[in-house]
Amino acid sequence: MTVSILLLSVSLVLFVQWIKLVKNPKSTPITPDTFAGLGLLWLFSLIGIIISMLMKRVPWKIVRGFPILGWVSIVSLVFCLLSPYCVRVINAVDFLSLTTSVLAFAGISVTHRLKDLSKISWKILIVALFVFFGMYFMDTLISQIALNLSGR
Template sequence: MYKLKTVVFEQISIVIPVYCIVFISQLIAKNTPPKDLIPGMAISFLIVSFSILTKNLISKPNLPGFAWSTLFAAVLTLPISPVKDLVVSNVGKIDFMVTVTPLLAFAGISIGDKLPQLKKLSWKIAIIAIVVMCSTYFGSALIAQMVLKFTNNI
């Protein structure tokens, strides 16, 4: 139990600086008043914290933390959820694109110590990455095209 508590607190302590960066980014980029950001950030932080705890408590299915977060957020925002309006109205004030930039930078920094492992993957991984990104882009464009034609928007 002590080890579980230590692991959970360690993982949550990594999340706290990320939330600070996101909060400051929101203030600077969007000039959102802090009183509008704090409730949404608190709800989001609670979802992430609960996801970290769940990920460490439940071994089957072995889902990563972001999957638990996505699941909990989806359940909380279901039309039948009594807290749907509270969650959507408060978390909706957090701009997604402003949030993504520091998170991607943080993720890039976190893989910095894994460069020797990345070098072992060789140049073939770059080709695979390009194929995956292009496939995702063209697949999304195809789906968008079909939906727009189906709804008579083009």
């Protein structure tokens, strides 16, 4: 089941990259390195999931509770530090195609928890508005500073 979900996600990334290429021919092209990069991302995810499942048997609570995303990140980091090939082929995968797929899966996962969100007090809305405003304000401020420093 996990393997097929990972395969579906890799296929979605490839589909999004292809659509982006159709809309903008100057964007990241689909090459054999793209397929190798997607294969490596699939493999890193699978290894991270397997490590997470194995760590559930460890008696230390901090290791048992470590998220799958953390294990996948560690596996990816180790392999990319050891091999420039990994970095090269993963660079052939369009970053925005990856984020689009990740955000789609995040949206799907959040919808399963809407009942939990509705139980949270209305005060979370105020906190969320301040967080969103603060993030937007700081992003624009940092961008403006960077543009001024670069002379634009």
